[in-house]
Amino acid sequence: MDAHVSPQSIDRFDPSRKTEQFVILPSEIRDDGWMSISTYQDIAKTTDTLPDKGLELTVLGLFGEVGSLLSAFKKRQRDQSAFKRYNATIMEELGDTLWYFSTLATRAQLDLSTIAQKAFLGLTDWYKVKPADPSLGFAELQNRAGHPIPEETFSIQVLALAGCVGDLLNDFKAGSLTRNGDHLSAHMVEIFRALVAAADSANVDIGEAALENVKKTFSRWPAQITYPRRFDVDMPKNERFPSRLEFFIAEETAGEKQYVIQKCNKIIIGDRLTDNKMERDDYRFHDVFHLAFAVHLGWSPVLRALLHLKRKCDPELDENQDGARAILIEEGVATFIFGRGLGCSLFEGIDRVDYDLLKSIQDFVKGYEVDWCALWQWEKAILDGFSIFRQLVGKRKGYVIADFENHTISFREGSDDDE
Incomplete structure (x- = not known):
């Protein structure tokens, strides 16, 4: 947030002007940033x-x-x-x-x-x-x-x-x-x-x-949790995240090879995922992090590409915020977070993320719209992402419900033939 602008007057990212994070400051601080x-x-x-x-x-x-x-x-x-x-x-x-x-x-x-x-x-x-x-x-x-x-x-x-x-x-x-x-x-x-x-x-x-x-x-640590308006709030309906989506994610086996598939509305989206590593670590379930990013940050170029929700009506956003480089940035963040999680027991029993990790992520995404998001949003995305990841790894399949409107993500056991 600009020191000269109150958060009440700017509650969404505007690519036409340079802004800092959306942070609601105490009312005792003047609009010009001065405080005694x-x-x-x-x-x-x-x-x-x-x-x-x-x-x-x-x-x-x-x-x-x-x-x-x-x-x-x-x-x-x-x-x-x-x-x-x-x-x-x-x-x-x-x-x-x-x-x-x-x-x-x-x-x-x-x-x-x-x-x-x-x-x-x-x-x-x-x-x-x-x-x-x-x-x-x-x-x-x-x-x-x-x-x-x-x-x-x-x-x-x-x-x-x-x-x-x-x-x-x-x-x-x-x-x-x-x-x-x-x-x-x-x-x-x-x-x-x-x-x-x-x-x-x-x-x-x-x-x-x-x-x-x-x-x-x-x-x-905000005084109160207030999500800013989503980045795609003014986009056409077919170019913004819906209010709620349900994904089925499951591990399947072909011969000696195991991979993960992901479905939305009974339709497979994306490629079959493996760990892409000699040492198995279940990274093939990592798409849950992209869902958590979308839920808590309103940002996921990867998920936009998978669901065909790229913002084509705005060529600049389509190229610079939803394009190939942004996708690579997000995959890099997911990989980085996952690596840190492996060294922290997948954040089980942990209710906060260390500041150095959050700061490194913000340095990594600088210049992209998600740089506007506050640290607490990243923390929620990381902790919720790992919570769903741990449940999926334990059950090897199930439903992930992403509520983009209420900023929640949850897991439900089940098979693809439940419906």
């Missing part, structure tokens, strides 16, 4: 799902994120121009660092705007602060140079930030922070000052980093 430091802390508090409510995980998380900043700089130095995503990575890591910092402050019952003000006050003005100041934003605390900063400057500032967080970690291990709130507050002031300095040296707007962090968080 206090607002950010309040929002971050609502997204704290860490299991332990003490300080340990937030201290360790803060330490880890600063380490990620150092790692990004190391990659930039090592790979130089080959590391094209350097600026975006620094922005994301600074946002993640800010989230852990804010969450630590909240758990320690410290006001983030007070910490921010004290970071730039002299000793004589130390107590001249406005707690929860609604007018104080991140930009007011930065002196961005507006021109390229020498790389060694950023490394110096990040190392200083790492040193401050390291001191915090050492005192936390020693137990001194839990006995002295002022001592923890002093650490937080020093860390915030170093964080702003690191952002300045990287020419990064902390307010923008905070906004991007909120977008990422609500893309993964």
Whole structure:
């Protein structure tokens, strides 16, 4: 979602304009993306799902994120121009660092705007602060140079930030922070000052980093599940996914060879599928992932081709979104997801997908309409796809019911002669 446009005014992908993910942000964030430091802390508090409510995980998380900043700089130095995503990575890591910092402050019952003000006050003005100041934003605390900063400057500032967080970690291990709130507050002031300095040296707007962090968080864990309108909602009836379809998928044997067929309305669609691999892993049932993509993302060039639902009325969509390259992209995503699932017991008993997998998928599909979908949509598609896959593998045949209108997918045992 564009920071300047509310999700209520744009609830479907428009190929004529560049948009980010469809993410519904908290109403406290202004249409231009500005939010106060206090607002950010309040929002971050609502997204704290860490299991332990003490300080340990937030201290360790803060330490880890600063380490990620150092790692990004190391990659930039090592790979130089080959590391094209350097600026975006620094922005994301600074946002993640800010989230852990804010969450630590909240758990320690410290006001983030007070910490921010004290970071730039002299000793004589130390107590001249406005707690929860609604007018104080991140930009007011930065002196961005507006021109390229020498790389060694950023490394110096990040190392200083790492040193401050390291001191915090050492005192936390020693137990001194839990006995002295002022001592923890002093650490937080020093860390915030170093964080702003690191952002300045990287020419990064902390307010923008905070906004991007909120977008990422609500893309993964929305306050409420709201599906955007489907990509094909304005297409003719014969070029859009119907409200509901039922597929029969079954394994058959010919001699020593096993393969899977798929039928829709008693008609075989697609080719007979095998694992296409020396080591058998039941990948021949993988078409359920394409169904899950269509149900939760409204996207599946593969399924459109199989069902003859390509959007021919729009030549640009037909070529660029439903064409051969898009089909290859989707098959690649399905293969990638399946490979990850093999290493995670096919996600059995797991109710969430790791962020690195979701981020890799979004990088893979960049430039295609599905790039507009939020992280939670991908997570639902992956988990539901594997749920159906596990049931099919167990029964070797059955019906898969895809409800595109209500965004559900289910499995029912049965044979092809049931009807």
